[in-house]
Amino acid sequence: MTASATPADQPGVSALGNTRGPIADRVAAGIFLLPGVVWLVVLFLLPLGIMAVISLGAVDPGGHVTLTSPSLDNYGQAFRPEYLPAFIRSLYYAGAATVLSLAIGYPVAYWISRHGGRRKILLLILVMLPFWTSWLIRTYAWMIILRDNGIVNSLLVDTGVIDDPIPILNTDFAVILGMTYGFLPYAILPLFVSIDRLDESLVQAGRDLYASGRGAFLHVTLPLTMPGIVAAALLTFIPALGDFVTPDLLGGTDTTTIAKLIQVIFTSGRDWPYGSALGFLLMAVTIAGTLLALRSLRREVIG
Amino acid sequence: MTSRPSRWLTAFTLAVYVVLFAPIVVLIVFSFNQSRRNFVWLGFTTDWYGKLAGNQQILDALWVTMQVAIVAVVGSTILGSLLGLGLARIRFRGSGAVQTLLLLPMITPEVVMGISLLVFFTQLFSLNGSIGQIMLAHITFCISYVAITVRARAASLDPRLEEAARDLGASAFGAFRHVTLPLLAPAIAAGAMLAFALSFDDLIVTSFNAGVGSTTLPIQIYSSIKFGVTPQINAISTIIVAVVSVALLVAWRLGAFRSAARAVIADPDAA
Amino acid sequence: MTERNLPGISFTEALEQRLDQANWSRREFLARVAAFGAATALSQLLIACGQGGASPTAPPATPAATTTAVATPTAAPTPVPTPEKELFVYNWDGYIGEKTVEQFHDKYGITVKYDLFPDEATQITTLKKDGKGGGYDVSYPASTWMPDFTQNGIVRQLDHSLIPNLKNLSAAWQNPGYDPNNQYSVPNYWWTTGFAWDPRKINKDLTSWDALWDSAYDNHMSMLDDMRECFGAAAFRLHLSPNTKDTGELDQILTMLEQQKPLLRLYTQDDISDLTSGTVWLTHAWSGDWVQMTYDKPKTKYVIPAEGAVKGNDVMVVLSGAPHPIAAHLWIDFNLDADVSAANTNYIGYMGPNDAALPKIEGYIKDDPRLNPPPEVLAELIELEYLPQPDLDQYTNRWTALRA
Numbered sequence: 001m002t003a004s005a006t007p008a009d010q011p012g013v014s015a016l017g018n019t020r021g022p023i024a025d026r027v028a029a030g031i032f033l034l035p036g037v038v039w040l041v042v043l044f045l046l047p048l049g050i051m052a053v054i055s056l057g058a059v060d061p062g063g064h065v066t067l068t069s070p071s072l073d074n075y076g077q078a079f080r081p082e083y084l085p086a087f088i089r090s091l092y093y094a095g096a097a098t099v100l101s102l103a104i105g106y107p108v109a110y111w112i113s114r115h116g117g118r119r120k121i122l123l124l125i126l127v128m129l130p131f132w133t134s135w136l137i138r139t140y141a142w143m144i145i146l147r148d149n150g151i152v153n154s155l156l157v158d159t160g161v162i163d164d165p166i167p168i169l170n171t172d173f174a175v176i177l178g179m180t181y182g183f184l185p186y187a188i189l190p191l192f193v194s195i196d197r198l199d200e201s202l203v204q205a206g207r208d209l210y211a212s213g214r215g216a217f218l219h220v221t222l223p224l225t226m227p228g229i230v231a232a233a234l235l236t237f238i239p240a241l242g243d244f245v246t247p248d249l250l251g252g253t254d255t256t257t258i259a260k261l262i263q264v265i266f267t268s269g270r271d272w273p274y275g276s277a278l279g280f281l282l283m284a285v286t287i288a289g290t291l292l293a294l295r296s297l298r299r300e301v302i303g
Numbered sequence: 304m305t306s307r308p309s310r311w312l313t314a315f316t317l318a319v320y321v322v323l324f325a326p327i328v329v330l331i332v333f334s335f336n337q338s339r340r341n342f343v344w345l346g347f348t349t350d351w352y353g354k355l356a357g358n359q360q361i362l363d364a365l366w367v368t369m370q371v372a373i374v375a376v377v378g379s380t381i382l383g384s385l386l387g388l389g390l391a392r393i394r395f396r397g398s399g400a401v402q403t404l405l406l407l408p409m410i411t412p413e414v415v416m417g418i419s420l421l422v423f424f425t426q427l428f429s430l431n432g433s434i435g436q437i438m439l440a441h442i443t444f445c446i447s448y449v450a451i452t453v454r455a456r457a458a459s460l461d462p463r464l465e466e467a468a469r470d471l472g473a474s475a476f477g478a479f480r481h482v483t484l485p486l487l488a489p490a491i492a493a494g495a496m497l498a499f500a501l502s503f504d505d506l507i508v509t510s511f512n513a514g515v516g517s518t519t520l521p522i523q524i525y526s527s528i529k530f531g532v533t534p535q536i537n538a539i540s541t542i543i544v545a546v547v548s549v550a551l552l553v554a555w556r557l558g559a560f561r562s563a564a565r566a567v568i569a570d571p572d573a574a
Numbered sequence: 575m576t577e578r579n580l581p582g583i584s585f586t587e588a589l590e591q592r593l594d595q596a597n598w599s600r601r602e603f604l605a606r607v608a609a610f611g612a613a614t615a616l617s618q619l620l621i622a623c624g625q626g627g628a629s630p631t632a633p634p635a636t637p638a639a640t641t642t643a644v645a646t647p648t649a650a651p652t653p654v655p656t657p658e659k660e661l662f663v664y665n666w667d668g669y670i671g672e673k674t675v676e677q678f679h680d681k682y683g684i685t686v687k688y689d690l691f692p693d694e695a696t697q698i699t700t701l702k703k704d705g706k707g708g709g710y711d712v713s714y715p716a717s718t719w720m721p722d723f724t725q726n727g728i729v730r731q732l733d734h735s736l737i738p739n740l741k742n743l744s745a746a747w748q749n750p751g752y753d754p755n756n757q758y759s760v761p762n763y764w765w766t767t768g769f770a771w772d773p774r775k776i777n778k779d780l781t782s783w784d785a786l787w788d789s790a791y792d793n794h795m796s797m798l799d800d801m802r803e804c805f806g807a808a809a810f811r812l813h814l815s816p817n818t819k820d821t822g823e824l825d826q827i828l829t830m831l832e833q834q835k836p837l838l839r840l841y842t843q844d845d846i847s848d849l850t851s852g853t854v855w856l857t858h859a860w861s862g863d864w865v866q867m868t869y870d871k872p873k874t875k876y877v878i879p880a881e882g883a884v885k886g887n888d889v890m891v892v893l894s895g896a897p898h899p900i901a902a903h904l905w906i907d908f909n910l911d912a913d914v915s916a917a918n919t920n921y922i923g924y925m926g927p928n929d930a931a932l933p934k935i936e937g938y939i940k941d942d943p944r945l946n947p948p949p950e951v952l953a954e955l956i957e958l959e960y961l962p963q964p965d966l967d968q969y970t971n972r973w974t975a976l977r978a
Contacts, residue, residue, distance in 0.1 A: 032389025036382040036446055037401060043443045044408055047419035054422070061962035063722055080971075086978035104319060111316040115308040122555055124493070126320070130327045131500040132547060133540040136524050141326030144333065149852050151329070167793065169853065170840050184323070185500065186448075189493040193456045196489060224459075231455035235448060235497075238409040245506075248799075252840045256977045259412055264977070266414045267695030268801040269970035271963070279415040286410045287403065338870060360688065421703055431709040432700070510696050515662045515709045518689050526667045526690035528844055 055276035065272055074277035083261060087282075090257040093172075093247065094240035097179035098187075101236045102229065104180070105187035106195075109228075113196040124192060128185050139178060139249050146174055146250075170252035178250040179240055186239070187232040194228020195221075230297060234290070241286055258282055327544060334537035351534040352542075361539055363516075364523040367434055368503060371519060375441035375502040380495045382442070383449025387494075388487065390450070391457035405447045416444065417511035424512070432514025440512045441502045448501060449494030456490035655736075658898035661686045661905055664697065664713040669763075670909075671917040678908050684901050701728055707893020711902040714762055716888045718960045720752040723891065729758045730894040736903035739910035739930075746949075747927035753889070760906050763862070763924035764887035766947065766955060767803055770845070770864045770876040775855035783811040783879045785856060787830075792837050794855040796848050799841040801973040802958050803884060804831060807858060810882040817959045821968055828972040835976065849874065861945055865923030876944050878951065885955035887927070 056070035112123045130138065145151045146168045153165035168174055198221065206220030207213060222229075244260035262282070265275040337346035355361060390401060408416065420440050424430040460483065468478040506521040513522060524536050667690045675686045689710070691697040698719065700708040707713065707728060715723065723729045734740060740748075740756065747761045769786060776791065786795055786807065797804050806816035808830040814823050842848050845859045850870040859867075864876035890909065892902040908914055916934030919926050923939060925946050932940060940946045947955070961969065 029389065029393050029395060032385045032393065033401065036386035036389075036450065037404065039382055040404055040408070040443065040446060043420070043423075043439060044416075045404070047423035048407075048411065048415075050422050050426075051415055051419040059963040061964075062725065063962065064726075080975070082975035083978050107312055108316050108319050111308065111312050115313075119555075121492075122551065125496070125551055127323065128496045128500060129544065129547060129551075130323050132503055133327065133330070133543055134521060134524050134536065135504040135506075136521065136528070137330050137536055137540050138326045141329040141333075143851075144329050145325065147851055147853055167839075181322070181326075184319075186497060189497055190452050190455055190490075193452060193490045193493050194459070197456065197459055227455040227458050231451050234406070234409075234451055238406065242410070242412050248843065253835050253838050261974050261978060262412050263414050264801070264974055265970060266418065267693070268973065270966060271970060272418065274967075276415060279412045282412065283407070283410045287406060290406060290410075291403065360690075418699075421699070425703045429704070431704050506692075510692065511699065513689075513700075515689060516687050522692065523690060525692040528692065 051272075051276045052280065055273050055280060057273045059271055059273060063270065074274045075281065077274065078278040078281050083258060083278075086256050086258045086261055089255070090241055090259060093175060093179055093255075093257065094237050094243075096176045097183055097240045098233055098237040100176070100180040101183050101187035102191075102232055105184055105191050105232060106229075109188050109191035109195050113192055113198075120196075124189070127188050131185055135182070135245075138182075139246065142174075142178055142181070142250065143169060146177075169250065170255075172251070172255060174250040175247045175255050178246045179243060182243070182246060183236045183240055186235040190231035190235060191225070191228045194225045194231070198224055226297070230294070238286065238290065241282070327540075330537045331541045331544070334534050334541045336534050336537075339533055351538045355535045355538045355542075358535060360518075361520070361523055361535065364518050364520045365539065367437075367517055368520040371434060371437050371441055371509075372499055372502040374438045375445055376495050376498045378438070378442035379445030379449050379498045380491060383446040383494055383498075384453045384487070384491050386446065387450040387453030387455075387490075388457045388483075391454045391460075392462065405450050408444045408447045413507040416440075417508040420508065421511040432512055432517065434514075434517040436512045436514065437509055437517060437519065440508050441505065444505075444508060445498035445501055448497045449491075452494040452497065453487060453490045456487060460486055655900050657682060657684055657900040657904055659684060659901075661712070661898050661901040662710045662896075663688045663905065664691065664700065664708075664710040666690065666714065669714065669922060671914065671921040674909070674914060674918060677914065678905065681908070682901070682904055684898075684904070686905075701893065702726070704895065706895025709895065709897070710893055711896040711898050712890060712892055712905055714888050714890055716886060717750070717752050717759070717761070718886070718958055720759055720889065721960055724753070724758050727894055729891040730896060730899065731757055732760070732892060732906075733903060736900070737907045737910065739907045742910050742912060742915070742928050742930035744927050744929040759889035759891045760910065761927045762888045762890050762909075763919070763922075763926050764885060765861045765924055766878050766944075767798075767806065767858070767860050767884040767886070768864075768876055768878045768944070769857060770849060770859040770867055770874055771856040772849060772852075772871060773873050773875050780856075780875075781877055781880050783807055783881050786858065787811070787834050787837065789837055791856055793839050795838050795857065796840050796842040796845065796854045797834070797838055797858040798845060798860075799843050801969060803858065804841075805969060805973070806884045806956075806958065808834070810879065813881065816884060816956055817961070819961075819965045819968070824968055824972055828976060831976050841977070862922060862924040865939070865945070878944060878947065878955070883955055884958055885952065886957060 053067070053070075054065055055074055056072065057065050057067040058069070058073075060066045108127070112120055112127075116123045143150070147153070148165040148167060148169070150169070152168060156162045157165060202224065203216050203220055206216035210216055210219060242259050244257050244263055247255045247257050248260060258278075259282075262275050262278050265271050265278060269275070333344075334351055335347050335349060336344055337348045337350075338344070386401070386405065390398060390405075417440075420436075420443075421432075424432070424436055430436055464486075465478045465482050468482045469475065473481065504521055505519075506525055509519050510522050513519065520539075527533060527536065661684050663686055665688065675688060678684065678686060691700065694716065697713065697715065701710070701713055701715070701723075702708075705727065720729075734756075737760070740760065743756075743761065747756075749755055750761065753759045769780070769783075771780060771785075775794070785791070786797065797807070802816070805824075805827055808827045809816040809818065809823075812823075812826055812830060814827065818824060818827075839854050840848070842854075842857065845857045846863050846866045848854050849857050849859070849867050859876065861876065861878075864874065867874040890906050892899060892906070896902050909918065910928065912928065912930035913934060915926050915928040915931035919928075919931065919939060920934075920936045923945070925935075925939060943951065
């Protein structure tokens with residue numbers, strides 16, 4: 001497997017593959033990393049820092065955020081046991097959507113890569129095409145498809161499969177379906193990018209070694225495409241945790257996520273400090289969990 | 304050559320495409336619905352397209368959204384690709400921190416990010432929201448997606464390829480341009496497409512950074528929900544789909560994809 | 575640059591008032607004025623050049639130093655000032671007659687930029703973000719926000735001399751409690767919050783909030799995804815006030831809502847679609863939404879429940895940072911015109927407090943006691959009052975616990 005050689009394993013070869021030395025390396029690092037990092041620090045971390053400060057404050061009766069007595073009260077309050085169901089539900093939805101997106105996206109990405117031929121790019125763009133329309137209308141379209149007198153139910157009732165329509169909309173099922181649908185391209189694209197890189201001859205060798213397509217897949221293809229799988233998982237799970245609008249529109253009374261609660265606290269509750277605190281807690285948990293998961297995968301992941 | 308596709312795999316892929324486009328077909332069909340609200344089919348009409356042509360508000364919003372999306376894509380693709388490649392290639396002590404920094408925008412609840420930017424721009428710069436401010440916000444949350452996509456690909460590229468090019472006489476930039484960049488192209492393109500979709504559809508962060516006259520299409524559409532997602536909105540989505548499809552068809556006919564695909568297929572490593 | 579001074583208190587008095595409200599130091603203020611003044615002066619210069627040297631239509635003052643005007647009781651005839659060329663309005667979608675903007679433009683030659691917002695939270699955040707209205711001239715907040723807005727200097731005192739059509743308002747609305755003498759606002763529309771149902775599915779005459787707790791309609795009902803409204807409904811059922819601050823009462827309300835939750839299909843953002851699409855048979859709804867429902871399902875019924883209901887109204891205000899205050903006043907005056915007001919009401923289905931418009935309002939609106947309740951019914955309905963922190967927190971904590 002040639003792909004696992006990192007620059008650090010080869011003394012004398014620096015980042016750009018040349019042997020110029022540490023100064024060129026620093027310049028290279030500067031050119032590559034600095035613009036993005038500076039941008040994120042100024043336009044993301046700094047504003048976020050402001051919110052962190054706000055999270056230590058409270059709201060006075062006049063409706064303003066006051067920092068007269070900063071404290072961690074909001075964080076303490078955020079650990080309410082009543083929020084636990086919503087939190088677990090968020091993890092469940094995001095997890096389910098991610099697993100499904102990967103399970104569905106991988107074969108599709110594989111097919112496009114191996115059998116798309118000249119039309120590969122076109123097929124990829126076709127995957128993205130639905131997502132260049134408004135998200136809200138797509139969700140409304142799903143409502144038309146899934147509601148009690150919608151397309152699916154009408155079909156089932158008309159063909160006599162069932163007598164009464166089954167409530168599909170406003171359930172967990174509809175939410176996970178909607179979320180998976182919404183995040184599928186975020187999975188397919190990075191998966192494709194990784195699978196496409198795969199050297200067919202290695203797979204062939206694997207087939208010979210393991211005497212089965214399945215063995216080759218498990219022991220050659222899957223590990224080699226792991227960077228793509230990890231990227232796809234990240235790009236699906238993390239935003240899915242923050243998606244409250246899909247459960248809002250497609251869900252019922254028992255589909256509230258923690259992200260929705262944060263939204264409610266900011267809007268109906270007019271409580272920016274408390275909302276920020278809860279938001280930061282959610283972020284901390286997510287980041288900790290993600291880094292842990294990534295670290296445990298580091299052995300198989302390149303870099 | 305590649306093996307013949309398994310029937311199941313082909314059928315599965317086809318089914319996925321069908322499901323992907325099912326809501327699109329529904330919304331196209333309902334753009335011809337006579338009912339003002341989206342739900343009951345009352346008859347065929349093209350009235351909504353006519354109304355759309357006269358609806359300056361929606362058209363303005365679409366124009367704003369397009370401008371923002373283009374700038375967001377260009378900005379985030381450049382910054383994100385550089386970041387992704389740098390993270391994959393360069394070993395340095397802060398790489399863990401940079402990686403965490405990349406994940407943070409994705410983890411941040413949108414309302415927190417939106418309001419943080421609102422407070423930032425209003426209090427520190429006395430800015431009241433504008434199309435420029437929206438663009439800055441969009442680039443900010445798109446960078447991570449591009450960077451992670453590019454990084455995954457860059458991580459599996461062999462740096463010795465570039466070294467070989469340099470040994471053959473290419474300059475550092477030349478090697479980068481003729482070897483690394485083409486190999487990364489699919490990932491960069493994928494990141495750009497993700498960024499476009501993200502920007503085009505964004506509501507919450509945008510609504511906190513919009514100002515007078517910088518209403519985007521998602522804001523316009525979501526604001527109309529009170530009186531129903533009228534078929535005018537279906538109409539505009541249908542037009543978008545149609546325009547992009549036609550553009551794709553034309554590009555395909557002109558062979559644009561063949562050269563891109565050739566670059567992708569003719570992988571120097573797959574010897 | 576000619577300074578337009580509206581009649582009333584002196585510039586320095588207004589300035590001191592404004593500084594007090596903004597909590598700025600004088601130095602900070604002067605710095606901002608200098609910066610903005612330079613920009614304004616420059617733009618005025620450009621306008622003057624464009625008009626070939628004619629005196630520019632100067633906005634009365636920089637936003638930082640709004641000259642506040644008190645409504646002069648006797649009209650020492652003020653010359654009608656030349657309005658600006660543009661107007662920035664910030665409103666709900668479809669909350670105005672179909673031709674109103676067009677007609678306004680035809681009458682005054684003013685181009686209206688009409689921006690929308692998806693929900694009240696976004697609206698309020700935008701209006702408050704710079705403390706002056708976020709760059710807009712006119713907006714339509716709920717009346718409950720008026721104490722907050724006037725206290726924090728978000729809105730500008732109205733110059734009644736520019737709004738002669740104020741006389742069209744019915745007597746009851748000339749001096750509302752939230753804004754004595756309509757100094758800062760003009761009432762727009764009002765509504766009630768009851769519930770609506772499809773008589774083909776529920777062939778009964780429902781009259782009580784009990785209906786929304788009836789297990790016979792299990793999984794066929796929805797409540798509005800609105801904390802104050804849901805608490806209100808439960809409060810009425812318990813014969814409590816929807817503005818209660820008593821934590822014991824709030825606990826009762828929470829228990830009542832918890833009993834209801836398993837029977838509901840959803841907490842809805844879009845009551846209109848949910849009923850017309852058949853997703854629910856019965857839904858918590860605003861009166862104007864019910865009118866919308868009847869467009870697709872003409873037989874839909876609505877009731878103001880016997881135990882009581884919420885009534886509310888919104889208002890038109892001129893924001894304190896309005897770049898085009900004259901045009902803003904004209905807009906308000908225009909919308910108070912009998913014909914325009916009637917057209918607005920007829921299009922959107924909400925009643926307005928405009929007596930002069932009454933003859934022109936369609937019968938199905940003004941004669942319907944559900945949309946236009948007689949005074950004795952109205953007197954029984956309760957407005958949702960503004961709840962300051964920490965009282966609001968008592969609600970929020972319970973609402974989030976309920977929804978989680």
